[in-house]
Amino acid sequence: MTRFPRLWRSPEAVIGLAILLTIAAIALLAPFIYPGDPHAIVARPLIAPLVDPAHPFGTDRLGRDLAAELAHGARASLLVGLGAMVGAIGLGAGIGTLAGFAGGVIDEVLMRITEAFQTVPGFLLSLALVSAMGPSLGAVVLAVTLSAWTGPARLTRAQVLSIRERDYVAAARVIGMHPLRIAFGEVLPNALPVVLSLTAVIVAGAILTEAALSFLGLGDPNRVTWGGMIAEGRAVLRSAPHLSIVPGLALVTTVLGVYLAGEGLTEANSGRKGQP
Amino acid sequence: MSEPLLQVDDLHKTFDRGGRRVRALAGVSLDLARGETLAVVGASGGGKSTLARVILRLVEPDRGRVLFSGRDWLGLGGAALRRERRRLQMVFQDPLAAFNPRATIGQILTDPLAIHRLAATADPADAVVGLLARVGLSADLAARLPHELSGGQRQRVAIARALACEPDLIVLDEPVSALDVSVRAQILNLLHRVQVETGVAYLLISHDLAVVRAMAPRLAVIDQGTIVEAGATATILTSPGSLAAQALIDATPRLIVSPPAPPATPTPDGERKP
Amino acid sequence: MTAPLLTLAAVGATYPHDDGAVDALADVSFDLAEGERIAVIGESGSGKSTLALAIAGLLPSTAVSVGRIGWRRPMVGGRDIGFVFQDPGASLDPVMNIGDQVAEVRVRHCGEGLRAARRAAIDLLDRVRLPQPSRLARAYPHELSGGQRQRAALAMAIAAGPRLLIADEATSALDTVVQAEIVALIGELVRAASMALVFVTHDIALASQISDRIVVLYAGRMVEAGPAARVVGAPRHPYTQALIAGHLDLSRAPAFPLPAIAGAPPDPFDPPRGCRFAPRCSHAFSACLDEPAWSGGIGDGVRCVGFPLGGEP
Ligand SMILES: Nc1ncnc2c1ncn2[C@@H]1O[C@H](COP(=O)(O)OP(=O)(O)OP(=O)(O)O)[C@@H](O)[C@H]1O
Ligand SMILES: Nc1ncnc2c1ncn2[C@@H]1O[C@H](COP(=O)(O)OP(=O)(O)OP(=O)(O)O)[C@@H](O)[C@H]1O
Ligand SMILES: [Mg+2]
Ligand SMILES: [Mg+2]
Numbered sequence: 001m002t003r004f005p006r007l008w009r010s011p012e013a014v015i016g017l018a019i020l021l022t023i024a025a026i027a028l029l030a031p032f033i034y035p036g037d038p039h040a041i042v043a044r045p046l047i048a049p050l051v052d053p054a055h056p057f058g059t060d061r062l063g064r065d066l067a068a069e070l071a072h073g074a075r076a077s078l079l080v081g082l083g084a085m086v087g088a089i090g091l092g093a094g095i096g097t098l099a100g101f102a103g104g105v106i107d108e109v110l111m112r113i114t115e116a117f118q119t120v121p122g123f124l125l126s127l128a129l130v131s132a133m134g135p136s137l138g139a140v141v142l143a144v145t146l147s148a149w150t151g152p153a154r155l156t157r158a159q160v161l162s163i164r165e166r167d168y169v170a171a172a173r174v175i176g177m178h179p180l181r182i183a184f185g186e187v188l189p190n191a192l193p194v195v196l197s198l199t200a201v202i203v204a205g206a207i208l209t210e211a212a213l214s215f216l217g218l219g220d221p222n223r224v225t226w227g228g229m230i231a232e233g234r235a236v237l238r239s240a241p242h243l244s245i246v247p248g249l250a251l252v253t254t255v256l257g258v259y260l261a262g263e264g265l266t267e268a269n270s271g272r273k274g275q276p
Numbered sequence: 277m278s279e280p281l282l283q284v285d286d287l288h289k290t291f292d293r294g295g296r297r298v299r300a301l302a303g304v305s306l307d308l309a310r311g312e313t314l315a316v317v318g319a320s321g322g323g324k325s326t327l328a329r330v331i332l333r334l335v336e337p338d339r340g341r342v343l344f345s346g347r348d349w350l351g352l353g354g355a356a357l358r359r360e361r362r363r364l365q366m367v368f369q370d371p372l373a374a375f376n377p378r379a380t381i382g383q384i385l386t387d388p389l390a391i392h393r394l395a396a397t398a399d400p401a402d403a404v405v406g407l408l409a410r411v412g413l414s415a416d417l418a419a420r421l422p423h424e425l426s427g428g429q430r431q432r433v434a435i436a437r438a439l440a441c442e443p444d445l446i447v448l449d450e451p452v453s454a455l456d457v458s459v460r461a462q463i464l465n466l467l468h469r470v471q472v473e474t475g476v477a478y479l480l481i482s483h484d485l486a487v488v489r490a491m492a493p494r495l496a497v498i499d500q501g502t503i504v505e506a507g508a509t510a511t512i513l514t515s516p517g518s519l520a521a522q523a524l525i526d527a528t529p530r531l532i533v534s535p536p537a538p539p540a541t542p543t544p545d546g547e548r549k550p
Numbered sequence: 551m552t553a554p555l556l557t558l559a560a561v562g563a564t565y566p567h568d569d570g571a572v573d574a575l576a577d578v579s580f581d582l583a584e585g586e587r588i589a590v591i592g593e594s595g596s597g598k599s600t601l602a603l604a605i606a607g608l609l610p611s612t613a614v615s616v617g618r619i620g621w622r623r624p625m626v627g628g629r630d631i632g633f634v635f636q637d638p639g640a641s642l643d644p645v646m647n648i649g650d651q652v653a654e655v656r657v658r659h660c661g662e663g664l665r666a667a668r669r670a671a672i673d674l675l676d677r678v679r680l681p682q683p684s685r686l687a688r689a690y691p692h693e694l695s696g697g698q699r700q701r702a703a704l705a706m707a708i709a710a711g712p713r714l715l716i717a718d719e720a721t722s723a724l725d726t727v728v729q730a731e732i733v734a735l736i737g738e739l740v741r742a743a744s745m746a747l748v749f750v751t752h753d754i755a756l757a758s759q760i761s762d763r764i765v766v767l768y769a770g771r772m773v774e775a776g777p778a779a780r781v782v783g784a785p786r787h788p789y790t791q792a793l794i795a796g797h798l799d800l801s802r803a804p805a806f807p808l809p810a811i812a813g814a815p816p817d818p819f820d821p822p823r824g825c826r827f828a829p830r831c832s833h834a835f836s837a838c839l840d841e842p843a844w845s846g847g848i849g850d851g852v853r854c855v856g857f858p859l860g861g862e863p
Contacts, residue, residue, distance in 0.1 A: 167373040170334050175388040175441060176361035186376050320696075320725035426814040427594070456593035457752055458789075458830075461796050461810035468806045483726050486798035490808065513800055527730035529755035531797050534779045 013264020019257030023250075027074035034068035038224045042068075049242050057246050060229075061236060066243070069224045070250055076214075076225040077207045077254060080140055084206030085199055087145030089152045093188060093195055096156025101164055101183040111157070114150045122147030126209055130218045137220045140213055144206040151202070152195050159191035200262025204255040211251055226251050279346050280307040281444055281477050282331070287340030289326055289501075300326040301337065302501035310444065313471070313478040315492035315509065317485065317524060323501040324481045328447045331479070332366050333357060345444070362392045365438035369450035371430035375422035381408075381433055382418035388440040407436040411466060428459035435466060445477045452487060464490060485528045489513060497521045553622050554581035555713060555746050556605065561617035563600050563609060571614075572818045574600045578617070578772045580765060580849035584713070585744040587737075589757035589778070591793075592767030595818055598750045601767070602718045605748060606633050625713070629659035632707030632745075636719040638699040641706060642691040648702040649675065649687025652709050659710035674705040678735060697728035701735070708739055714746045715739070722751070733760055754793050758782045763849060766790050769816050769826040776850040786852040788831045825855065 026033075045063040047055055057066035099110035126143035133139040163169065164187055172182045213219050214227030226247040233243025289301040300323045308314045318324050329335040331342060333349070342349040344364065352360055368374035375384055385404045389395045395403040405415040411432040422430060431451065438446050451467065452460040464487065470476065480492050488495060489509060496506040499520035505512060516522045562576035575597035582588055592598050603609045605619060607627055625631055635641055643651055649671045656667035668687075675683035678701040691699055700720060707715060717736060721729040737760050740747045749760050757764050757778070764781040766774040766789065774787040785791045795809045813830040816822055822829050828838035837855045844853050 167368045167370065168376045170329075170332075171366070171368065171374045171437070172376070172387075173334060174332055174361060174364075174366045175437065176358040176391050177387065178358065189378050190376070319727050428814050456815060457754075457793065458593055458796075458811040459814055461808040462812075465807040465810055485726075485800055489800055489802075490798050490804050490806075493803075510803065523727050525800065527727040528800055529730070529733075529753055529759060530800070531755040531782060531794065532758040532778070533783050 010264045010267055012260045013268065016257045016260025016262070016264055019253060020261055023074050023254055023257065024078060026071050027078050030068075030071035030075060034065070034071055038068040038072040039064060046236070046240050048240075049246065058240075058242060060232060060243050061240075066229075066246060069229055070226070070247060072224040073226040073229060073247065074250070074254075076137060076220070076223050077210065077251070079137060080144065080210040081203040081207045081254075081258070083137075083141035084144040084148060085203050087141060088148035088202050088206075089195065089199065091145060092149040092152025092154075093156045093192065095149070096153040096195075097160050097183050097188045097191070099153070100157040100160030101179070101187060107157075110153075114153050117146070118150045120147070122205075123209060123212065126213060127216075127218070130213055135213075135218045135220055137210075137223065140210050140219070141206075143213075144202075144209050147209075148202045148205060151198050155198060156188070156191050156195050159194050160187050163187050163190050197262070197266040199265075200259045203258045203262075207251065207254060207258070280343075281310045281312075281345060282306075282308040282479070283341075283343040283346075284327075284331065285341040285343070287327065287330055287342070288338045289323075289330060289335065290338055291326075299501050301330065301340075304340070304498065304501065304503055306496050306503060306506065308445070308477055308479060311471070311475040311477050312494065313480055313492040315480040315482060315488040315495045316498055317482055317488055317495060318498035318520065319483065319524070322498045322520075324483075324498055325449060327498070328366070328449050328479070328481055332364060332447060333361070359392075362388075362394075362441040363444045364447070365441050365443040365445070366447045366449065367431070367434045367438055367451050370454050371427060371434050372422060374434055375430070377422060379421075380418065381420055381422070381425070384422070384433065385418070385436055385440055388437060392441060394440065394442060403440075407440055408433075410439060410470075411436045412462075426459075427455050428462060431455060431463050432466065435463075435470065439470065439474070442474075443476060445479065447479045447481070449481045450483070451480070453482070453484060460487075467491065483524070485513065485524055497524070552584065555584045555586075555622050556582040557618075557620040558582075558605070559618040559620070561601070561604055561615070561619060563597075563604055563613045563615045565610075565613050567819070570819055573770055573821065574613075574818070575604070575767075575770045576616075577844070578765075578767075579844070580763075580772075580775055582714070582746050582748070584622075585740075585746055586763065587740060587747040587749065587761045588763045588765060589749045589751060589761035590765045590767060591751055591754050591757045593752055593815055595769070595815060596767040597770040598752075598767055599718050600770075602633075602716050602748060602750050605714075606631050606716055608633065626659070628655065629710040630713050632710075632712035632715045634700070634703050634707045634715070634717045634720040636722050638696075638703040639691070641703045642699060644691055647688050647690055648694070648705075652687075652702070652705050655706055655709035671705075671709070674709055675702070677708075677739070678702070678705045679731075680705075697724055697732065700724065700728075700732055704732070704735070704739070708743070708745075711743065712745060714748065716748045716750070718750045719752070720750075721756075729756075736760065754782070754790075755797060765849075766793075769818075769821055771826055771853060772844075773827065773854065774852045776846075780850070786857050787827075787854050788833050788856070789827045825853075 041063045042065050043055055043059050043063050045059055045061050047058040049058040050056065055065050055067060057070060059065060095110055099107040125147045129143040130139050169182060169186060172186050210225065211227030214225040215231040217231065219225045219228050229247040230244045237244055284304060284306050287301045287304040291298045291300055304327055316324055316327065326335065330337045382404050385407050386400045389400055389403055404418050408415055408417060413429060413432050417425065417429065452463050455463060471478065480488065482488050492509055495509040495512050496503050497518055497520050504520050505518040512521055513525060516525055559579050561578045563574050565572045565574055578601060590598050590601055604615055609615055649668060652671035652674050653664065653667035656662045656670050657664060662670065672683045672687050675687055680686045680698060680701050694702065721732045724732060733756060751757055761778050764776065764778045765772060766787065768789050774781060774790045781790060782794060785794050792811045798804060811830050816826055824839040825842050828834040833856050842853050842855045845851050845857060
């Protein structure tokens with residue numbers, strides 16, 4: 001309960017959360033602000049930004065509204081970020097908990113698998129997966145999850161190794177609690193705060209990976225994405241640089257917001273323990 | 277009551293610490309009758325906690341035998357062990373470390389009831405209130421987190437958690453040494469009352485002989501992993517037969533009451549001879 | 551009569567917190583004579599460490615201190631005042647061998663050269679009864695047992711020949727046997743050099759063994775002080791009386807229920823009004839709602855409204 005007041009005291013956290021909330025609001029409200037297909041051609045092509053009040057960010061080569069594309073693109077970025085976070089932390093925390101708590105052979109096997117995944121460059125894995133499964137948002141989320149879960153897994157395992165020696169874990173065994181419940185009910189919740197400090201890196205990485213895949217033409221073709229917009233703009237980079245710069249700025253702002261909020265959350269969390 | 281509740285026979289345990297082998301238990305044997313209190317005392321590193329952890333099946337011994345109610349206790353495993361654990365409970369030295377920091381007192385006390393389906397009433401909340409009352413705590417503590425309680429309150433909750441299981445034996449590992457001096461006696465009184473009411477047996481681990489003297493009629497002295505002396509507490513304390521016991525007795529701080537110098541002001545308690 | 555080594559006049563300290571300040575210590579006054587041994591007793595949070603740190607001038611900068619601490623002559627921390635903490639890790643450097651750590655004190659405060667200081671260090675390690683001092687001088691703190699670490703910390707504290715040794719629960723983390731050894735050692739060292747001693751402990755029996763005078767703290771208030779024999783033999787404050795009545799003795803098995811003090815020490819953020827022990831005191835009456843005044847002399851008296859009325863109203 002004291003976490004929130006503490007959060008507000010850190011200016012980074014406030015700015016970060018404000019950015020994220022704004023972008024989330026835009027993403028959620030996109031279908032209402034810009035109903036219809038954002039890919040629809042609405043005006044003449046290549047209107048410069050800040051000239052036409054109806055199209056504040058101008059239009060692209062085909063005359064599509066950049067503002068509408070940007071708003072709808074936020075949905076893809078946030079979805080990928082959120083999905084990858086849930087996927088990578090869920091998978092990593094689960095495997096890390098099992099490995100750390102069970103120990104022995106299970107630990108050995110799970111850790112070797114983790115290492116194997118770690119040696120494959122993440123982006124290469126994503127490329128391979130998306131080309132194999134076909135471009136879709138789900139494939140991107142899966143790809144990012146598979147390349148990002150090793151960090152949370154190792155961190156969770158390290159936490160679990162130290163927590164499982166605590167008296168309260170012994171106490172749970174003494175009252176006859178089932179080992180799985182001890183692992184996931186007693187140990188994991190106490191390991192999670194530290195693991196969640198990886199959230200920012202994972203979310204930011206996921207958003208950037210999605211953008212990079214879209215930029216390479218491997219994004220979901222039925223969705224507007226910021227990476228796709230940058231790629232589109234590349235052809236007219238000299239004459240209409242705003243086509244690339246505007247979604248690029250959106251991308252940078254979002255990643256910045258994620259980092260700032262993540263930093264603030266980690267700080268608020270670490271200050272919580274051991275108060276009277 | 278011919279058969280002892282707990283029979284420990286020739287327990288051995290060696291730890292491997294950074295390549296060095298540490299013999300924590302080197303052939304420990306003892307037994308404990310139903311409803312009895314046996315104290316195990318010894319200097320630091322003597323193996324007291326290891327003995328407790330082996331008996332509680334938190335650590336597996338290298339060899340040796342433990343019979344609990346005449347049954348092979350070390351042979352139990354899996355679900356059968358978890359079911360039987362109900363009868364053998366523990367109170368830890370540091371009551372804060374012994375609770376999940378994220379669980380409320382209510383959840384902490386509900387767990388054993390739910391695991392062993394022990395709640396006498398339909399509503400677990402009522403059972404929690406009943407448990408809290410038995411250890412002298414008010415019902416509104418159920419919503420608190422462990423760190424929001426005082427040390428003495430936490431140790432009461434720890435005792436309540438053990439009681440929830442309706443055990444035959446509770447291992448008490450230094451149950452009062454982390455507590456404030458002014459609340460120690462309260463906890464010892466509570467432990468005494470609980471024993472009178474429920475007939476539970478205690479294995480009391482301590483290096484405080486004064487506490488042992490108060491709580492345990494029988495005493496075993498452990499030193500470097502072996503029981504060097506065992507018998508009636510009063511006898512051992514007056515005429516110890518081992519160096520380890522002698523050293524512990526000599527080291528116990530005694531209140532030095534030299535006759536007070538004539539006070540400047542009349543003391544109302546002058547006649548209260550301690 | 552010579553002037554005391556140390557005079558405390560109305561010493562107190564508060565720690566500011568996010569939600570209100572903790573009034574950790576107030577109105578502590580006593581003298582400490584050259585070579586005198588004082589024990590400060592009290593339970594967790596009673597302000598023992600705050601008092602010890604205040605005397606040594608080591609209070610954290612966040613603390614707000616009041617009152618006056620006067621010395622007979624200027625004292626230099628580390629040279630004229632030695633300090634031993636409960637956790638020897640607080641004074642020992644983990645990456646330096648203990649011989650050099652002790653030698654460093656000699657170099658800094660006694661103007662010795664490194665060679666002489668190293669020789670002196672081995673001599674000091676011998677005086678705190680570390681076995682094979684010339685070999686252990688090359689050991690690092692983590693290679694020593696808890697008791698040995700505490701001995702090394704003690705050697706550091708007395709290295710420069712202090713006039714006052716402050717031991718803040720220096721033996722509380724050790725087991726009974728080692729504790730007794732260290733307490734005896736402190737007693738000997740202090741007597742041999744006629745050093746003054748402030749011995750902080752929560753164990754009144756230990757206090758009675760090592761000190762000439764006992765100061766009893768409860769929830770940041772000095773509730774009683776006096777010669778050790780008087781405080782133990784004829785305690786005046788109900789808290790001290792209860793502590794002594796509740797002391798468990800080896801010679802007999804006590805009857806249950808043991809004499810116990812009801813309740814728990816007060817919440818430092820919300821202490822009771824007036825006498826802080828009153829809510830747990832079996833003698834409390836309406837006058838206890840006012841902050842009680844100190845009655846008696848400096849360093850020998852009691853803070854209880856009931857006392858002048860007869861102790862047990
Ligand atoms: N998990 C472990 N790994 C390695 N060594 C251990 C382990 N547990 C205990 N030991 C060692 O076994 C010996 C006995 O330890 P134990 O904790 O049983 O002693 P104790 O009598 O409880 O001491 P204390 O009074 O300090 O609690 C010690 O030397 C200790 O260092
Ligand atoms: N640095 C600090 N910042 C804030 N509050 C503090 C600080 N040090 C001590 N306090 C508070 O001041 C009060 C007295 O603390 P102190 O450490 O002097 O007690 P103590 O008698 O030494 O207790 P213990 O036996 O636990 O060491 C406590 O309520 C404590 O929480
Ligand atoms: Mg132990
Ligand atoms: Mg202290």
